Amino acid sequence: MSQENSFITSAKRVIEIEAQAISALASRMNDDFVTACTLLQNCVGKVVVCGMGKSGHIGHKIAATLASTGTPSFFMHPGEANHGDLGMLSKGDVLLAISNSGETAELVNLLPIVKRLNVPVIAMTNSVTSSLGQHADVVLNISVEKEACSLGLAPTSSTTATLVMGDALAVALLDRKGFTSDDFALSHPGGSLGRKLLLKVSDIMLTGSELPLVDENALVADALLEISNKGLGMTGVIDNQGILIGIFTDGDLRRILDARIDLHTATVTQVMTKGGKTTMPEQLAVEALNLMETHKISALMVTDETRKPVGAFNMHMLLKAGVL
Structure with a gap:
């Protein structure tokens, strides 16, 4: 042998x-x-x-x-x-x-x-x-x-x-x-396990002026500028009441370029993803990650119970926070 x-x-x-x-x-x-x-x-x-x-x-x-x-x-x-x-x-x-x-x-x-x-x-x-x-x-x-x-x-x-x-x-x-998992997290505050179990979306999301948003009348060119300035790869689209009605992403841009749509005349509402996946501030970051992985999206808007945007984050921010 x-x-x-x-x-x-x-x-x-x-x-x-x-x-x-x-x-x-x-x-x-x-x-x-x-x-x-x-x-x-x-x-x-x-x-x-x-x-x-x-x-x-x-x-x-x-x-x-x-x-x-x-x-x-x-x-x-x-x-x-x-x-x-x-x-x-x-x-x-x-x-x-x-x-x-x-x-x-x-x-x-x-x-x-x-x-x-x-x-x-x-x-x-x-x-x-x-x-x-x-x-x-x-x-x-x-x-x-x-x-x-x-x-x-x-x-x-x-x-x-x-x-x-x-x-x-x-x-x-x-x-x-x-x-529960929350009880378990309390005795594991350090390390990746604690971060996964304790971190909420509100702990990592961008807020205020860092939030990528355009109104429903904005041109696609304006939306692209907002995406570039805020660096999340997407922007939310809101109506005149401040309610989130859609999401416009880098992926949407590639699709409209293939369709030869004029970026300087088309409005963002014509090409956005209506509604779009969102999360809420109190949700665990790891649950938001599961949502993103399930739907193969790299960024999420965060809304309150009335669908008014209060934050946004992307996969890179989850990685930086140790959730990935």
Whole structure:
């Protein structure tokens, strides 16, 4: 077997073994899982996730996922907890303790103090009869048939199963709480995700004198000058009441040139797109982007509820704002 085929064979074997481990979790979605979710939902303090070694690395991720989906949570290292950090834990909290064997000394040593604080314990372990399992209020079984490591030693399938169980808890709680994309955005204000979820059209649109507009009696030549001056690739057309009645774009210009229409005598109402797609200031920028992509347009007019123009923007502005 070539070296390349050997790599691929090993990779496929790992994926198959870990996929089987994840699939086996589905049969364990029982009353214990419901009890764990109920404890977390009713938690009036924080969900404190605790684990050692590889379980600790997974615990960090689970805590972060819980926190970002509406369940206040943080990670507590069991080794540090034995030397003072247990003060992070208080009445009203819930301890989510992770140990594949259920016998991790640093974690088991904490349990008497945790019980004294009357803090419920949710255990993620492969053994209900382990020390951790016996002291937990509820046990979530994360056992796997075998590790994906060919030596059977490195935590692979077991850590994957633990991570998936953590995701299952977080998403089940998210669904029960009715957590929305707006709620999610509040905990992700930085980065592209936050920008996509939080930015509204009003945050990026041009307004006032920067707004490209001509009246219904304007000549095509006047509309072209407005497009050139405002730089959005289009202009709105308004009637004598200030109501938007149409849009004239660069694309419309190409069509009238093909039709040999005289730019200096034709009025913009003769060649504009009547009505035209618009959005409103309070709409999310990402929703406006979806509208533009669906209708293959590069710029949008923004109107109020009476269709009076209040703003305009184009695809370049969405890109600059980080929405694309």
